[in-house]
Amino acid sequence: MKLTIKNISKKYGKIQALDSVSFEMENGVYGLLGPNGAGKSTLIRILAGVTEASSGEVIINGKNRKACDPEYRSKLGYLPQTLNFYPCFSGLDYLRFVAALKGLKGESVERKIESLAEQVSLTQDLHRKCISYSGGMKRRLGIAQALLNDPEILILDEPTAGLDPHERIKFRNLISVFSRDRTVLLSTHIVSDVDSIAKQTVMIKDGRVGKMERNEHFVDAMEGRVWLLKMTVDELVVYQNNHLISNVIPAGNRMEVRVVTDKRPAPDAVAAMPTLEDAYLYEFNFDWRTV
Amino acid sequence: MILFQYEMKKLLFNKSRIILLAVIFIICMLMGLLSAEGSLALRKSADYSEYIRLVSENTGGFNPEQFAKSKAISEATEVEYRKGNEDGFYMYLHRNPVQKFHNDYTKFGKRVHEYWNGPEYQDEANILGIYPIQEKLKELSGKTGTNEYRYYKKRLDTELSLGEPVFRNTLFWDNFSLAFDPSRVGFLLLMFLAFIISPVFTQEVQTDMDSIILCSVKGRREIVTAKLLSVCMTSAILTAVFFSGMFIGNYIFNGDINGFDAPARCFAGFTWTTLDMTVGGVAMLGVLWLIPVTMAFGLAMGLISAKSKNQTATFGLGVAMILTLSLFGFLRDDLKKMLGPLADFNYVAISIYGSVFGGVKVYNVFGKAVSYGAVALAVCFALGAVAALIIYMAQKRRMVV
Numbered sequence: 085m086k087l088t089i090k091n092i093s094k095k096y097g098k099i100q101a102l103d104s105v106s107f108e109m110e111n112g113v114y115g116l117l118g119p120n121g122a123g124k125s126t127l128i129r130i131l132a133g134v135t136e137a138s139s140g141e142v143i144i145n146g147k148n149r150k151a152c153d154p155e156y157r158s159k160l161g162y163l164p165q166t167l168n169f170y171p172c173f174s175g176l177d178y179l180r181f182v183a184a185l186k187g188l189k190g191e192s193v194e195r196k197i198e199s200l201a202e203q204v205s206l207t208q209d210l211h212r213k214c215i216s217y218s219g220g221m222k223r224r225l226g227i228a229q230a231l232l233n234d235p236e237i238l239i240l241d242e243p244t245a246g247l248d249p250h251e252r253i254k255f256r257n258l259i260s261v262f263s264r265d266r267t268v269l270l271s272t273h274i275v276s277d278v279d280s281i282a283k284q285t286v287m288i289k290d291g292r293v294g295k296m297e298r299n300e301h302f303v304d305a306m307e308g309r310v311w312l313l314k315m316t317v318d319e320l321v322v323y324q325n326n327h328l329i330s331n332v333i334p335a336g337n338r339m340e341v342r343v344v345t346d347k348r349p350a351p352d353a354v355a356a357m358p359t360l361e362d363a364y365l366y367e368f369n370f371d372w373r374t375v
Numbered sequence: 376m377i378l379f380q381y382e383m384k385k386l387l388f389n390k391s392r393i394i395l396l397a398v399i400f401i402i403c404m405l406m407g408l409l410s411a412e413g414s415l416a417l418r419k420s421a422d423y424s425e426y427i428r429l430v431s432e433n434t435g436g437f438n439p440e441q442f443a444k445s446k447a448i449s450e451a452t453e454v455e456y457r458k459g460n461e462d463g464f465y466m467y468l469h470r471n472p473v474q475k476f477h478n479d480y481t482k483f484g485k486r487v488h489e490y491w492n493g494p495e496y497q498d499e500a501n502i503l504g505i506y507p508i509q510e511k512l513k514e515l516s517g518k519t520g521t522n523e524y525r526y527y528k529k530r531l532d533t534e535l536s537l538g539e540p541v542f543r544n545t546l547f548w549d550n551f552s553l554a555f556d557p558s559r560v561g562f563l564l565l566m567f568l569a570f571i572i573s574p575v576f577t578q579e580v581q582t583d584m585d586s587i588i589l590c591s592v593k594g595r596r597e598i599v600t601a602k603l604l605s606v607c608m609t610s611a612i613l614t615a616v617f618f619s620g621m622f623i624g625n626y627i628f629n630g631d632i633n634g635f636d637a638p639a640r641c642f643a644g645f646t647w648t649t650l651d652m653t654v655g656g657v658a659m660l661g662v663l664w665l666i667p668v669t670m671a672f673g674l675a676m677g678l679i680s681a682k683s684k685n686q687t688a689t690f691g692l693g694v695a696m697i698l699t700l701s702l703f704g705f706l707r708d709d710l711k712k713m714l715g716p717l718a719d720f721n722y723v724a725i726s727i728y729g730s731v732f733g734g735v736k737v738y739n740v741f742g743k744a745v746s747y748g749a750v751a752l753a754v755c756f757a758l759g760a761v762a763a764l765i766i767y768m769a770q771k772r773r774m775v776v
Contacts, residue, residue: 096776134589134775157592164586170578172389177381184377185591185598229587 085145085236085267086110087131092140094126094291101126103291104140113263115278115299116271117364118288124271125165127288128241131269132162144237158187161235165242165271167226169214175201175225176210182229193232200228203258205251219246227255231262238268244277256281279360287367294367299360306358306366309346313353314338328369330362344369378593378601386575387609399567399613400620406563407624410553413469414546415628426472430544433480437539442484445477452478479542486540486646501735502527503647505534526744530735533649537640545634545641547625548654552643554621555661555728561701564617565726568669569693571609572676575602576766577686586775599770603677603763610673611666618662644729649746661728664748671755672722674762681766697723719747720754 087109094102102123118124129135131142133149133156142149149156169178176197183193201207204224209217214225223246230238238259244252252274259268260281272278278285279299287294295302310330315323320332320339327349331342342356343349344366386392417423433441452474457464468475493504502511508531515524553559579585588594626632634641635655639648642657650657676693683689700723703714711718718724725731736747 129586129775132586132590134586136774154592157590157594160590162587162590164583166583167587168582168584170385170582170584172384172391173381177384180377181381182587182591184381185588185593187592 087237087267088143089127089131090141090143092127092130092137092142094123094130094135095138101291102130102137105288105291105293106140107286107293107296109267109269109284111263111265111267112283113259113268113270113281115282115285116269116288117273117275117278117285119368120273122288123291124288125241126291128162128239128269128271129164131237132160132164132239133157134162156237158233159236161230161233161238163226163230163240163243165245167222169217169222169225171213171215173214174211175206175214175217178214178225179210179229179232183232186233188233196232196234197228200231203254204228205254220248220251223247224251224255227258236266238262238266240268241271242273243270244272244274252277275361275364285360287364289368302360302363302367303358306344306363308355309344309366310356310358310362311343311345311349311353312340312356313343313350314340328365330365378598379604382575382598382601382605383608385578386605387571387612392571395571396613396616400616403563403617403620404624404627406559407551407554407621407626408628409624410621411547411550411625411628413465414550416466416469417472417475417546418628418630420470420472422472426476427544429473429476430542433476433542434544435541437484437487437542441480442487445480446484448474448477449481483540483542486640489646490534490539501737503735505531508534522742522744526737530649533651537638537649537651540640540646541638543634543637543641543654545637545654547629547632548634548637548641548658549643550629551622551625551658552729554618554625555644555665557701557704557723557727559621560665560726560728561697561723564614564665564669565672565697565722566694567617568610568613568673569676569697570690571613572606572673573680573689573693574686575606575677576680577683577689580684581686585773589773589775595771595773596767599767603674603766606673606677607670610669614662614665614669618665642733645733647734648732649735650732657732660732664728664732665726667752667755667759668722668726671759671762672726674759674766675722678762678766678769681769700724716754720751722758725751725755 089105089107089109092102092105093100105123105127116124116127126135130137133153144152144156173181179197179200180193183197188196197210198207201210204227206221206224206228209221214222217225223243227240227243230240240259244255247255256277259270262268263281270278270282282299284296284298285302286296297305314335316338320341323329323341328344329341330344333340342362343353344362387396417426420426453464456467468478489504491505493502493507497503497507502508508527511527512524512531515521515527518524574581579588588598632655635653637654639645639650639652639654639657642648642654645657648657650660652660675696676689679692680686680689683692700721703711703718703721704724704727706714706718730736730747731751732748734747737744738747738750739745740750
C-alpha cells in the first residue's frame, strides 16, 4: 500500500488551512505532529474523504482516491478527533451499527466485536449505554470502531486523548501489532506516543509540511543542541524569556534546566541525550518559512 | 435492513421516544374523549331511549311528513335556544335527545333537498344537484363530444348510482370525524411528527458521527435509504397512534360504533363525496390517506434536517412551515387563485381529508377532469420523491467542515 499526498491545499474562506502539502506513506506507523491550528485535522479529514481539498490529490497505489471509491472506503479505518455517541445505543449497538455502515455481515462481525472489545478492555461494559461511558472508554470504543473492518489504512486523530497511562501503553501495543502490513497515520500532541511506535514523523505547521523524517533522524539531528545547566529560580525566570526550555527539574536549592539551542548556552552547560520531544520543540520554535 | 433497524432505534424505538409516543397516545385519547363529550351527555339523558326509538323508526329513506314535523320543532327550538352560541346550542341538543333528533332530521331533509336541487349558492364552475346537472346537460346537448359534457354526464350517473341520502344513527362517526379536523391533524399530528423527525440527520452532526458515517462504505447512499425508510415508518406509526387514540377516546364515551355500514355521505363533511363506500370505509380510507401525506411531510422534515445542523432549528422551520401553510386555508379565494397549486397541494392542504375527498372538486389535467383526491395523491408522491432525491444528492456531496 502506497499513499501519496500530492500538493494538497485547503482554504476556508480567506484562511489557508493547508498549503501544498505533499508526502508519501507506505506500510507502518506515521506520526503527524504539529501545534493546534496547524492543519492536522483538516489533512486527516481530507485523507478520510470527509472533507474535499481545494486542490491537489490523494493517490493510492498510483490511482486517485476518488477513482478508488468505494474500495478505498472499505480499506479505511478512521477515528475523528471528537466523537460522541447516540444516547440510546449501548457499546454493542454502536459497534454493530458501525459494522453495518462498513458493510460487514455475518457471524464474523460478532467475533470481531468480541475480540476488539477485549483488546480495548470494554468486554464488561459492552451492554451499557455509551452515554454513561467515561472519556477514556468512549475513546477506546472509538478505536475499536476504527479497527472493525481490519483497515489497510488507519487514520487516527488524537487517539490517546483522555486515556490513562496504562490504556495508552495498551493502545500503542495494539497499533504496533496492527501496523505490520498496514498504513497508520497518527495525529497527536503527545510526542511520546509517536516516539514509541511511529517509524516516521511528519511535522506540520501553518498548513505546511516542515519535515518528514525517521524519528531517529530527528533525534540525531538534535545532537549537540540539547544542554543541561543549573541555575537558581530567579535566574530561570529571566532565562526562560529568551531560551527554549524543554524541561525543568528541581536539584537541591537550584534547578536543572534542559535547554534546546544551537550553541552551548553557558560554559558550565553539559550536553544531553536528545529526544523526539526536543526535536519537536526545536522544529516548531524554528520558522522554516524564513529559510 | 440492519441499518434501518438501527435508524428506527435512533428515531423511535428507544425509551424516551416510546414514552413520548405513549404521551401522544394519551393526549389523542383525551382529545377523542372531548369530541365525544356530547355523546356522553346524550347517553346520560333520561330521554335517551326515546331518541333511540325515534332514530330507529326513521332510519332509512326520506319521510316528508317526519321532515315537516321535525322542521317545525327544530325551528321553534332554535328561536328559543340558539342565541349565537353554537357550543351552547350543541350541548343543549345533546342534553335534550328528542330535540336533537328533530334537529338531525331537519338537516337530513335539507341534504335530501340539496341532493335533488343543489345547494342554495351554486358554484357555476361546478354545478351540484340532480336537477341542475340535468339542466346543464340539456344546455350542452349540442356539445356531447366536449369534456364538460362528459364530466357532467359522469357526475349525473355517479349521483344517481349513489342515490338519495338516507337517515342513519352515525353519532360515533360524527364525533370521530373531528379527528380529521385541520386543527388536530395540522397542529397535533404534523407538529408531533416534525418534532420526532427533526433529529434524523442533525443528530449525526451533533454527535460527530457524520465523519464516521461519511467515510464508511454505506455512508453515502445506503444510510440515506435507511433513514428515509425510518422516516416513512415513523410517520405511519405516529399516524396510527394518533387515530387509535382518537378512536379509543371516542369509543369510551360513545360505547358503540353504530353507523359503520351507513353510506359514505353520512360521514360529516362528506355530503357531496363521490366515494361509493360505507362510513367505516371512509374513516379507514382517511387514516390510510394520511399515512402517505405524513410520509411526504416527514420526508420534507428529513430534507430540512439534512440541510440544517441543529435539531431546534429544524423543528422551528417545520412549525413555521405548518403555520404558514395553514394560513393559506384562510386566504380569500382570489388570493388562493394567485397562489395556484401551492394553496391546494401543500402539505397542510392535502392533509385536510374532508376537502380532498369530501366534495366534487376536480382539476383540469391535460384537458381531463381529474378528482382532487387523485391529483393530491400524485402530488403527495411527487413531493416525497423530490425530497428523497434532494436528500440523496445532499448526502453524496456532504462534507465535514
